[in-house]
Amino acid sequence: MRDVSLDIQPGELVALLGPSGSGKTTLLRVIAGLNSPDRGRVLFDGENATNLPVQDRHVGMVFQNYALFKHMTVADNVGYGLRVRSRRTRPSRPAIKARVAELLQFVQLDGLGDRFPAQLSGGQRQRVALARALAIEPRVLLLDEPFGALDARVRKDLRRWLRDIHKQTGLTTVFVTHDQDEAMELADRVVVLNEGRIEQIGTPEELYDRPASPFVISFVGEAVALPVTIADGHVKFGGHELHIDTHGLRSGPARVFFRPADIAVAAEGDGDLEGRVESLRRTPAGVRATIAIDGYDQTLEIDSPLEHSASLGGRVPLSLAKARIFPADERDAYVDAGDGI
Amino acid sequence: MSEIAIAGGRRAKYRPVTEDSPLARYALIATAVLFLALFLLAPLAIVFFEAFSKGLDAFLSVFHDPDALAAIRLTLLVAALAVPANLVFGLAASWSIAKFSFPGKSVLITLIDLPFSVSPVVAGLVYVLVFGGQGLFGAWLAEHGVRIIFAVPGIVLATIFVTFPFVARELIPLMQEQGKVEEEAALTLGASGFRTFLTVTLPNIKWGLLYGVLLCNARAMGEFGAVSVVSGHIRGLTNTIPLQVEILYNEYNNVAAFALAVLLAGLALVTLGLKTFLEWRHADELSGRARRH
């Protein structure tokens, strides 16, 4: 991981988002104290925790595959963090029992305390893991791909549930995910990571509306990338000039990124771009046209109202409502991998 | 509620939580090494030490003894009969078990493993009960002048019994893992059954087969208890190397006993070496099942 600097506010729900190998799990493990950073510090409430052993950090960690102790009952799993405390701070047996019952009720698993993890469903195991992490009254809650091992339907339910849990406990919560929908739906703020670097930190709105890098715009939602050239403050694509501010970029090759929703069929003589209609399909609200843009190797699907009666094989003007421009040489690879419709 | 901050700064270093403390680590390694040295390596070392304790000539003189030579010949003969017999059985059993489904399969597999749970002495005893003087066929055999117990056939039979599962138990799980898709493909392409076996199945199982044969051979040449019961200990006739070792040892002829033992210990080392090589080099072509015996 390189040059990572991150400040998480009390009570915040933060997502670490990135593709596999982006370093998001490593970052989470550094916070937990499971990995030691090569250099750098981890502060909890301003206090340096870098050299604080895992045992003393009081982080509630929920592992990707839950890491439940298979040989212990659900109740023993949940009570584990209390039982291993030193005699001085360990609650009494009845107190532990009561706390476990309370937590099982909180995660809606009351009555299942005597089961073994093997006898539970995936969603139930995940809730046991959460109850176990909450039992130690953690300072922060860390979740590694909390929904990764579950099927799609259960995932949706659990997302809402996690949001509720966060609201009820008020715990500072950090979770790792590779699923941008999950991050955007749940988190107050999202940290986008790529190749061990933080690409952007921001609210979901900021990520959608003001992506800071080609990677972010491609990874968070769909994006189309057009290779353009900048000359004398003008942005050129093929023979067309795009009406985009260059943001002070120097002359030379660049890339323009836009969301599929931000391109539309324009009035005659009004467009930034021109495309050829490859196919047309009726939709309830209008027509969906598959359009090939000259000089771009993929087709776009554009919805337009009925009055733009484009004809098959004909040429139509297209206008961009919103687009972002980045230099072409920087991290070309990501752009190619991430773009497309 | 807590605030978390991560920032640049000095390098931090502590022991990962999944590592044992150096003290515990060294104590456990030292215990393990010491235990293995005392209980495994020392017995191996002393075989060579005793064999050469009176010099090379004393060691070599054993191999001029006709009884010792007869024992070596008999051991080779027994292995040459027992190993192929169990090899053919192993192939037949694994083919029928892995490529077909039929009721009672798991019972059959358990029965094939049965000889490993039987004491070698009992393995010898059961053949005495069948073929011995007081045995089931004893009278009939005596009438027709056929000797099995206290003769070479008994030794071969007892050896086959104790080495019975080696090849089969290596091949069965291996062939079950591989399934039968490749064979079916070959057959639909027009290959005959035997050709399919030679060109498709055999290349897939060759390392596992070699592994099984290796262990089978080591046990066949070194078997003592079962052979001891059926052999009758007739010098020059029904003594295998391990039996000859026993006789020499009981006669306080230590150098000769250990000199012959060196042959067997050498065989064990070669077997271990090849076995380790196969597990290291061809691990994915051996069955994943835990190996024992």
Added chain:
Amino acid sequence: MTSPVLVGKNARRFTAPGVIPGFGLTFGYTLIYLGLIVLFPLATLIWWASGLGLSGLCAIAAEPRVAAALRTTFFISFAAAIVDLFFGLIVAWALTRYDFAGRRLLDAFVDLPFALPTAVAGISLAALYSPNGWFGAPLADYDIKIAFTRWGILVALIFIGLPFVVRTVQPIISELEVELEEASATLGAGRAQTVLHVMLPPLAPALLTGFALAFARSIGEYGSVIFIAGNIAYVSEIAPLLIVVKLEQYDVAGATGIATIMLAISFAALLLINLVQAWSRRRFGHV
């Protein structure tokens, strides 16, 4: 041109139809060979034993010399399996979790008791522990005798049983999930607590299996024991040796009786293994 034709056949088949040939041949050969080499001789033993009857078996077991040999075999096998359990766990742990010079070589040598003929193991252990041997001589200075006593039997059986424990436990140790240790640590457990509460309990079924395998093997062990045991009747005589002795005295019934009892003990141990594994599979998902 031929067209595929499906022919209905009502005949019930032993094996599902398929294109692979050779079932009749290989299955038949397997059954015949298994029957002739293993099942028929073992059935003969059972037949002989049933001729003795339960009372006959009890009478043989009650003979003082037989009873002493069975006791010796049983208890020393048990003790040896306990020692193997303890040191086998340490050996397996050290070989699997740590890296040190010579680890691979030592790992290969763990199988030595499987590969070394028992007679060779027997004479070399006897030589090591005899009063003028490498280990026997220094021990003799402290008036400790190993060879030609019951301690000798114990040493030989420890040697024979060790790989069973190590090889059964090793794969389970290497499969222990790192996340479990980490989870334990994040919950506040110290390293010792993690090892004790989280890492050792999952090894229990494998340890018990290894123990039972070592024990079952020790019950029947002959070659490696008789050289070092001294074979003094009532003291250091093991049951397999007594079978040989009975046979030499043409007491086939006595030999059969002892063999039957030994088989019963071995099978009980193996049954225990299967029960343990079935239980742990049911409860913890897998062994």
